[in-house]
Amino acid sequence: MFGAGGAGTGHYHSRTRSKPTPKKGKNTVIVYDVTLEDLYNGKTVTMNLERQGICGTCSGTGGKRGARSKTCVKCSGKGKIMVNRLLSGGLMAQSQALCPVCDGQGTKIRDVDQCRKCKGEKTTKEKKKTTWHIEKGMIDGQRVTLREHGDQYPGAPTGDVVFILKLQPHQTLKQSSEYDLLATVSVTLSEALTGFSRVVFHHLDGRGISVTVPPGRVINNGDSFKVEGEGMPIERSERKGDLWLKFELEKIDEDWAKNVDLEALAKLLPSKRQNVVPKPEIIDDVTLKLDDNPPQPREPRPQQSHYYEEEEDQQDYYDDSDDDGGTEFCNHSLSGQADGLSLAIGIPPVLPSTTPTG
Ligand SMILES: [Zn+2]
Ligand SMILES: [Zn+2]
Known part of the structure; x- marks a missing residue:
């Protein structure tokens, strides 16, 4: 040294x-x-x-074998130089900085003695x-x-x-938290009404996830079920988060409806509704035009009284679902490779409004 x-x-x-x-x-x-x-x-x-x-050639000396160093001209061997910095308001401040010529060493190998491999670097x-x-x-x-x-x-x-x-975003699975997963499962009208048993998606380790909904348990659009322990693993533990399955009713196929005995079907389905009461004095027949892009309803201005009503409604909703919380189905997997799941109805976690990025 x-x-x-x-x-x-x-x-x-x-x-x-x-x-x-x-x-x-x-x-x-x-x-x-x-x-x-x-x-x-x-x-x-x-x-x-x-x-x-x-x-590797100079072992980090920057010079040829036996090369001699000379005092750095820029910093006169101090290794540091004073630099001027412009502050706001036109003021100048002086501060010390590492000499860029000798990298703070105070000495520099003569150009002719520099290592050819690293050029003295x-x-x-x-x-x-x-x-x-x-x-x-x-x-x-x-x-x-x-x-x-x-x-x-x-x-x-x-x-x-x-x-x-x-x-990177996943095609079928979303996260509601670090460890809870959300998946949407599309079901047909028949499945929603009469139950089903099938592999609904591939989990992240390639396992098939099989779900059984027994006949008699109707699936409504948006129903959510929690599958405990099928979420993301928790680092350095044997535990896993939960998987939430949200059922979405598939659109009804118009061609199917054209080829079915609708009268017979109507007799099987719950009865149709009556006119609204009280009966209006004037009744107009209107023409419907299919339009898939309806305008969005205008947001009402937030009012204090509204706010409280909404909170109460939500409380009721939670209470109802708690009653159903104990419902569990008996499940059978469809194939040897799929896992049968036990479903419990509940309220799904809410997706964060913004996905954190790092
Ligand atoms: Zn070198
Ligand atoms: Zn220097």
């Missing part, structure tokens, strides 16, 4: 008084795209990482095959740090590589 054997020389003292901060190897931050499958199952990633590594770009792991149950935005896999610089700590996991 510089001045180690020269205690008492002027040069040594000047170096101690304004000891330059050694350049630290830079941390590298990489945003890494992951799928919900990656977070559910875990994943081992093998990739080539590029970094500045200590030059002491480091060179290098590629390294690196393997790292996405653990089961990691979440969107989580950081995975590979210590000392970042840039190197002689005499300074090696930087880290930090991966920030960025979750």
Whole structure:
């Protein structure tokens, strides 16, 4: 090291008084795209990482064998220089900065003595095959740090590589929280009325998820069911969040309706409604024109009294569903590879209005 054997020389003292901060190897931050499958199952990633590594030719000295250093002209060997910064209001401020010519070393190898490989930079770009792991149950935005896999610089700590996991949207599954999953299951009119038993979707580990709704249990559009323990795994635990299945009634096929005995069907279905009461004095027949793009109703201005009414309504809704909370179905899986599920009716969690991104 510089001045180690020269205690008492002027040069040594000047170096101690304004000891330059050694350049630290830079941390590298990489945003890494992951799928919900990656977070559910875990994943081992093998990739080539590029970094500045200590030059193998000069071992990080920056010079040829036996090269001599000279005092840096820019900083006169101090390793630091004064820089002017313009402040708001036209004021100038002076502050210390690392000398860019000698990187704070105070000395510089003469141009003719520079290492040919790194051109005196002491480091060179290098590629390294690196393997790292996405653990089961990691979440969107989580950081995975590979210590000392970042840039190197002689005499300074090696930087880290930090991966920030960025979750890509999934085609069929959404998250209501880090660990709860939401899936929409489309059911036909027949299934809604008479029950069904089938594999409804592929889970993130490839398992088929089989659902059985017994005859006699009618499915209404928007009914939601909770499947406990079928959500996302929780890191470093055996537990999992929950899966919510929301049933959506498929559109009724018009061609089917044209080819069915509607009179016979009407007798099977619940009876049709009567006119509104009281009977109006004047009744007009109107013509219906199908239009799939109806205008949106105007939002009423929020009023204090409305607000309270809504809260009460919601309370009733919760109470009702609590009564149904104990309902469970007996289920049978359709095939050996599918998991039969036990369903309990409940209120689904609400999707966050904005998806957090990291
Ligand atoms: Zn070199
Ligand atoms: Zn310098």
